[in-house]
Amino acid sequence: MDGKRREVLKTGGGLTLLSLIAAAGWLEPGDARAADWNKAAFEAKTVDETVKALGGSAPAQSKDIVFVSTPDIAENGAVVPIGVTSSIPRTESIAILIEKNPSTLAASFDIPAGTDPAITTRVKMGQSSNVYALVKADGKYYVASKEIKVTLGGCGG
Amino acid sequence: MADPMKIRANVVGDSTEVKVLMSHEMETGQRKDAAGKTIPAWHIQTVSATWNGKIVLTAQWGPAVSKNPFLSFKFKGGAKGDKVQITWVDNKGDKRTDEAVIG
Numbered sequence: 001m002d003g004k005r006r007e008v009l010k011t012g013g014g015l016t017l018l019s020l021i022a023a024a025g026w027l028e029p030g031d032a033r034a035a036d037w038n039k040a041a042f043e044a045k046t047v048d049e050t051v052k053a054l055g056g057s058a059p060a061q062s063k064d065i066v067f068v069s070t071p072d073i074a075e076n077g078a079v080v081p082i083g084v085t086s087s088i089p090r091t092e093s094i095a096i097l098i099e100k101n102p103s104t105l106a107a108s109f110d111i112p113a114g115t116d117p118a119i120t121t122r123v124k125m126g127q128s129s130n131v132y133a134l135v136k137a138d139g140k141y142y143v144a145s146k147e148i149k150v151t152l153g154g155c156g157g
Numbered sequence: 158m159a160d161p162m163k164i165r166a167n168v169v170g171d172s173t174e175v176k177v178l179m180s181h182e183m184e185t186g187q188r189k190d191a192a193g194k195t196i197p198a199w200h201i202q203t204v205s206a207t208w209n210g211k212i213v214l215t216a217q218w219g220p221a222v223s224k225n226p227f228l229s230f231k232f233k234g235g236a237k238g239d240k241v242q243i244t245w246v247d248n249k250g251d252k253r254t255d256e257a258v259i260g
Binding site for chain 2: 079098106109118
């Protein structure tokens with residue numbers, strides 16, 4: 001793979017590399033400013049589509065993914081704290097998916113070696129929904145879910 | 158240029174805990190203004206954190222991350238006085254980098 005990359009760089013410079021990535025569906029032309037933003041994944045409308053766009057398929061349910069400091073009932077859908085901790089060895093990334101939001105994927109985090117596979121953030125939820133934590137570890141995908149009830153929606157309005 | 162982030166980095170055992178509060182509108186692109194026109198999406202797309210120049214976390218965000226986003230994570234290593242740097246880029250190409258000293 002490295003050899004090929006060299007060749008690409010030699011023959012056409014960065015532009016060719018970018019258009020190759022675009023051809024592979026990673027990003028659409030004109031979106032170069034955030035080249036590493038996975039547009040397809042963020043536009044996916046269902047959990048299955050999102051998992052696919054993130055490069056996974058049929059993730060296994062896992063009890064090693066835990067939601068921490070995440071409420072069962074969120075009073076304000078505009079600010080729902082979500083914490084995800086994975087105890088699966090060699091966790092590479094953690095993504096937060098909200099089933100009933102207009103776009104399912106809320107955020108995805110890449111965890112380099114040395115960083116704890118535990119992140120906390122705050123998201124918006126349009127309505128009560130299942131929230132999924134999708135973890136990629138050692139090339140495999142795992143998922144855990146939790147239902148969060150929202151009293152007041154945080155999208156639209 | 159957006160307002161500065163609030164970054165707090167503390168040594169906890171053999172790790173460093175980083176908490177970041179960014180200042181950003183995080184407009185979803187779903188809302189309509191008083192005239193019924195859709196307000197275009199405006200949100201942070203990518204975030205990266207480095208410690209002594211080494212990447213300790215990268216993230217991709219959609220508009221579903223809350224306004225004035227909060228993020229916390231932990232990485233192994235880090236000593237008092239080291240620097241942690243956080244950068245975000247939004248979908249308009251605006252970016253901001255802030256730095257904090259580990260305490």
